[in-house]
Amino acid sequence: MIVSKSPAELDAMAEAGDLLVRVHEMISDMVRVGITGKELDRAAEEMIRAGGASPSFKGYQGFPATLCISPNDMVVHGIPDKRKFEEGDLVSIDCGVTLNGWVADAAITHAVGEVSDEASHLSEKTLESLLAAVEQCVPGNRVGDIGHAVQTVVEEAGLSVVRSLVGHGVGRSMHEDPQVPNYGKPGRGARLTNGMVIAVEPMVTTGGHDVVVGDDDWAITTVDGSLAAHQEFTIAVTDDGPRILTPWYPLVKTR
Ligand code: MG
Numbered sequence: 188m189i190v191s192k193s194p195a196e197l198d199a200m201a202e203a204g205d206l207l208v209r210v211h212e213m214i215s216d217m218v219r220v221g222i223t224g225k226e227l228d229r230a231a232e233e234m235i236r237a238g239g240a241s242p243s244f245k246g247y248q249g250f251p252a253t254l255c256i257s258p259n260d261m262v263v264h265g266i267p268d269k270r271k272f273e274e275g276d277l278v279s280i281d282c283g284v285t286l287n288g289w290v291a292d293a294a295i296t297h298a299v300g301e302v303s304d305e306a307s308h309l310s311e312k313t314l315e316s317l318l319a320a321v322e323q324c325v326p327g328n329r330v331g332d333i334g335h336a337v338q339t340v341v342e343e344a345g346l347s348v349v350r351s352l353v354g355h356g357v358g359r360s361m362h363e364d365p366q367v368p369n370y371g372k373p374g375r376g377a378r379l380t381n382g383m384v385i386a387v388e389p390m391v392t393t394g395g396h397d398v399v400v401g402d403d404d405w406a407i408t409t410v411d412g413s414l415a416a417h418q419e420f421t422i423a424v425t426d427d428g429p430r431i432l433t434p435w436y437p438l439v440k441t442r
Pocket residue numbers: 281282283292293294388419
């Protein structure tokens with residue numbers, strides 16, 4: 188069931204989104220060679236709790252942390268650990284904030300120091316595909332229009348869309364209907380209506396689209412070892428146009 192939000196509810200979700208953007212700004216300032224995922228995770232949790240909110244991921248289906256930190260060939264759901272970030276790492280960081288019962292969800296891919304041309308191409312095109320998707324988030328369009336927009340940018344860049352992981356509705360729960368695949372046909376799928384809120388989150392690789400779950404039952408990596416990137420906004424569909432509730436771009440430095 189798709190749950191539409193009132194204008195006041197969208198404003199409440201935007202407050203969660205504003206805190207989440209500030210967390211991502213802080214994380215972006217901290218990302219450097221030698222820092223660990225654990226350090227970032229601790230700082231994020233402190234900031235979220237100081238803001239009167241809670242980290243949406245922590246405890247979700249048993250996930251143990253505030254951030255998902257997914258380096259290089261890891262696509263999503265990496266558990267923060269004590270490994271030091273290295274020059275050239277491409278690290279996707281996902282975070283959810285629950286404030287006054289409303290969830291905001293956003294992910295950013297960061298370059299650590301100087302990264303390869305392949306890595307920056309991947310990260311930039313993943314962001315470009317997200318921005319193309321935002322334009323489709325208007326009443327009357329369908330979920331397939333979003334997926335088609337992402338897929339077109341990604342595949343024209345010689346990259347692949349991960350198929351088995353999708354975006355989603357978001358609101359009082361982190362995962363609501365509808366599912367929002369990053370591929371699709373224009374004019375197909377659920378119709379977008381005023382007040383819908385969705386997390387659009389292209390997950391893109393430099394190789395094939397197959398992924399596998401790791402030994403910890405969380406981390407999802409590419410089967411072929413290719414690099415992955417993940418950029419995500421929580422977006423409201425409104426009669427006034429798309430409203431990005433987690434407007435981290437162009438605020439946040441990603442390199
Ligand atoms: Mg997310």
